[in-house]
Amino acid sequence: MKKFFKNFLEKFIEGILFLSSSVTTLTVLLIVIFLFREGLDVFKQSPVEEGFAIVINKNNPVKEITSPQLKNIFDQNITNWKALEGKPVNEYESKDSIILFRIDNISTYFIDAQLGDSLQYVGKCISSLVDSLPGIIAFIPDKYVDKNFAGRKLNMGKITPSQFISGKEWFPTAQPAAQMGVLPLILGTLWVSLGAILIALPLGLATAIYMAEIASDKVRRILKPLIELLAGIPSVVYGFFGLIVIVPMIQKVFNLPVGETGLAGSIVLGIMALPTIITISEDAIRTTPREMKEASLALGANKWQTIHRIILPYSISGITAAAILGIGRAIGETMAVLMVTGNAAVIPHSILEPVRTIPATIAAELGEAPQGGLHFKALFALGCILFIFTMTINLLVEYISSRNKYSKR
Amino acid sequence: MKMKLEKHTNKKKQLKQAIAFNLFRLMSFGVVAVLAIILLFIIVRGASAINWTFLTAMPEEGMTKGGIFPAIIGTFYLIGGSMLFACPIGVLSAIYIHEYTKAGFIKRFIKLMTNNLAGIPSIVFGLFGMTLFVNTLGFGDSILAGSLTLGLLSLPVVIRTTEEALKSVDDSFRIGSYALGATKLQTIRKVILPIAFPNIITGLILSIGRVSGETAPILFTVAAYFLPKLPTSIFDQTMALPYHLYVISTSGTNVEASRPMAYGTALVLIAIVLIVNLLANGLRRYFGNKVKMN
Numbered sequence: 176m177k178k179f180f181k182n183f184l185e186k187f188i189e190g191i192l193f194l195s196s197s198v199t200t201l202t203v204l205l206i207v208i209f210l211f212r213e214g215l216d217v218f219k220q221s222p223v224e225e226g227f228a229i230v231i232n233k234n235n236p237v238k239e240i241t242s243p244q245l246k247n248i249f250d251q252n253i254t255n256w257k258a259l260e261g262k263p264v265n266e267y268e269s270k271d272s273i274i275l276f277r278i279d280n281i282s283t284y285f286i287d288a289q290l291g292d293s294l295q296y297v298g299k300c301i302s303s304l305v306d307s308l309p310g311i312i313a314f315i316p317d318k319y320v321d322k323n324f325a326g327r328k329l330n331m332g333k334i335t336p337s338q339f340i341s342g343k344e345w346f347p348t349a350q351p352a353a354q355m356g357v358l359p360l361i362l363g364t365l366w367v368s369l370g371a372i373l374i375a376l377p378l379g380l381a382t383a384i385y386m387a388e389i390a391s392d393k394v395r396r397i398l399k400p401l402i403e404l405l406a407g408i409p410s411v412v413y414g415f416f417g418l419i420v421i422v423p424m425i426q427k428v429f430n431l432p433v434g435e436t437g438l439a440g441s442i443v444l445g446i447m448a449l450p451t452i453i454t455i456s457e458d459a460i461r462t463t464p465r466e467m468k469e470a471s472l473a474l475g476a477n478k479w480q481t482i483h484r485i486i487l488p489y490s491i492s493g494i495t496a497a498a499i500l501g502i503g504r505a506i507g508e509t510m511a512v513l514m515v516t517g518n519a520a521v522i523p524h525s526i527l528e529p530v531r532t533i534p535a536t537i538a539a540e541l542g543e544a545p546q547g548g549l550h551f552k553a554l555f556a557l558g559c560i561l562f563i564f565t566m567t568i569n570l571l572v573e574y575i576s577s578r579n580k581y582s583k584r
Numbered sequence: 585m586k587m588k589l590e591k592h593t594n595k596k597k598q599l600k601q602a603i604a605f606n607l608f609r610l611m612s613f614g615v616v617a618v619l620a621i622i623l624l625f626i627i628v629r630g631a632s633a634i635n636w637t638f639l640t641a642m643p644e645e646g647m648t649k650g651g652i653f654p655a656i657i658g659t660f661y662l663i664g665g666s667m668l669f670a671c672p673i674g675v676l677s678a679i680y681i682h683e684y685t686k687a688g689f690i691k692r693f694i695k696l697m698t699n700n701l702a703g704i705p706s707i708v709f710g711l712f713g714m715t716l717f718v719n720t721l722g723f724g725d726s727i728l729a730g731s732l733t734l735g736l737l738s739l740p741v742v743i744r745t746t747e748e749a750l751k752s753v754d755d756s757f758r759i760g761s762y763a764l765g766a767t768k769l770q771t772i773r774k775v776i777l778p779i780a781f782p783n784i785i786t787g788l789i790l791s792i793g794r795v796s797g798e799t800a801p802i803l804f805t806v807a808a809y810f811l812p813k814l815p816t817s818i819f820d821q822t823m824a825l826p827y828h829l830y831v832i833s834t835s836g837t838n839v840e841a842s843r844p845m846a847y848g849t850a851l852v853l854i855a856i857v858l859i860v861n862l863l864a865n866g867l868r869r870y871f872g873n874k875v876k877m878n
Contacts, residue, residue, distance in 0.1 A: 185769050196677035200697040202736050209715045381611035389605055400865050405619045407857045409797020411826040412850050415833050416622050479601035507705025509800040534707040541804055558711045569703040
């Protein structure tokens with residue numbers, strides 16, 4: 176009986192331990208489910224704000240319109256239907272130009288008396304207006320489009336994944352149609368991260384080599400905790416430091432109107448990626464078998480030749496893993512980037528322009544986006560993209576380091 | 585002639601080595617210098633802002649005056665809450681991974697998932713915490729939601745450091761214990777854990793440092809912009825140091841006027857990280873000597 180109880184206890188505890196160890200797996204799965212459930216909803220919705228509709232004259236042959244086209248129309252970059260459809264809507268060229276109508280301009284067409292005391296005739300007025308102007312496109316509240324409405328509701332194409340990824344404009348709250356193009360954000364993230372790795376890799380690798388092969392034990396014992404400390408400083412403190420020291424410095428050195436640039440982001444992220452790169456490449460360098468080093472020295476090579484010809488080639492996959500992981504850290508970093516890059520959602524042309532990254536966009540906009548709305552979901556879709564990026568990087572690192580292990584044994 | 589040539593190449597060889605080594609030394613010291621500049625800058629500027637009222641008073645006048653007491657307390661609550669969640673689960677799962685699973689698919693899978701979790705950006709944790717804890721489970725913006733989010737974030741760190749600690753326990757202890765007729769559980773409880781304990785604690789302390797500075801995960805799960813009172817339950821919102829620093833240095837009511845407050849807040853944050861690191865290093869050294877003697 177006692178033995179049974181003891182066995183039971185052993186199994187029971189093992190069960191608890193197993194459950195605990197499944198928490199990480201469970202969390203990853205839950206993150207995927209929740210993130211993608213919200214994020215993929217973006218592609219089910221029309222980019223026109225809820226409660227509003229786009230209507231045109233019923234003789235207008237245009238069937239569907241994309242959200243960038245709609246924006247161009249309302250920004251008056253497209254001024255006639257021919258440019259949109261390929262052929263004129265009306266036989267008379269003069270009538271083919273697009274007439275914009277927003278509910279706010281109603282007073283330019285009708286006087287107050289026509290609209291009624293309690294605005295009860297607004298729907299009728301708009302209906303007759305849309306009927307009389309062949310070239311009209313109107314952005315009006317949904318409730319005016321009823322059975323008797325003379326115009327035709329224009330279908331807005333749903334946002335497609337390719338539009339979402341390759342769209343060049345990010346104005347998630349734009350009227351009449353939200354512009355959900357994440358290309359500037361993706362490019363901004365990649366630019367800043369690549370800049371960071373260009374700064375961090377030479378410095379980090381040099382430090383790793385110095386610590387692993389050159390420095391005396393005493394120096395190493397001082398350096399190691401300092402690097403750990405560098406890793407421990409919170410990102411918001413790095414951001415604060417960047418904001419107060421690096422941003423004004425860049426502004427002065429390059430004589431810019433604003434110092435909040437991609438370069439500032441790269442420098443701050445570069446500093447933040449240093450500990451990751453140093454620790455992992457130092458570990459990689461240390462795995463070089465002693466026999467190889469000694470053989471090299473015995474052949475008359477000096478220390479530098481040994482490092483350069485033997486140790487670095489041997490540990491190159493570990494160093495690659497360190498660099499990739501460093502990029503991963505930089506891509507996901509939020510607060511520091513948010514504070515120093517200026518957050519302009521445009522495609523960057525140089526590192527001295529403000530850029531905006533994916534995590535910074537989520538952090539800056541989620542608080543203002545109404546829950547469950549299109550903007551909110553678009554931010555989750557950004558989270559999905561970020562998740563896919565970092566997951567790919569992790570698996571890549573895993574692959575590189577596992578391949579490394581097998582080839583050496 | 586040949587001797588001369590050899591000497592020449594030898595000289596060139598040594599010169600190259602000298603240049604390379606000095607360059608590397610310079611770059612390493614450059615890295616340390618960056619750290620020193622950041623620390624000194626914040627310590628020097630922040631020291632003048634810190635006094636007793638700053639640490640113990642409520643923020644006033646759009647956070648340009650007064651103190652950061654609620655933010656400090658909030659951060660400690662979040663540290664406590666997240667550790668309460670992450671420590672037991674992290675340590676237990678590390679024990680399972682290291683002591684129970686054999687090398688094979690399950691072990692590799694669990695490790696892969698733990699690594700993946702570690703690589704997920706903190707802002708994604710924020711999104712996840714918001715949908716799961718704040719909305720789906722209905723905790724609202726609360727210390728509970730924030731602590732759980734931070735706990736999940738620090739779980740991989742706890743697991744990894746605990747695993748390292750267990751790895752450093754020599755196999756002869758396990759074999760010796762089994763030879764004396766002890767079961768697996770007894771071995772773990774009476775032999776392995778006591779030896780690994782100091783290293784486990786060090787790892788836990790280091791993960792506290794990580795949790796105290798995280799901002800992105802608490803943005804949408806717990807952090808309050810301006811809340812001049814202390815939280816009374818785990819379902820309350822709270823201010824927190826990192827978020828406070830972010831707000832007053834970028835979007836406060838008067839960014840220039842609250843600069844001294846920002847320096848002070850940054851210094852308090854740095855101080856927490858410094859203390860945590862020193863503590864961990866001290867423990868490591870203290871116990872390091874002890875464990876070796878056994």
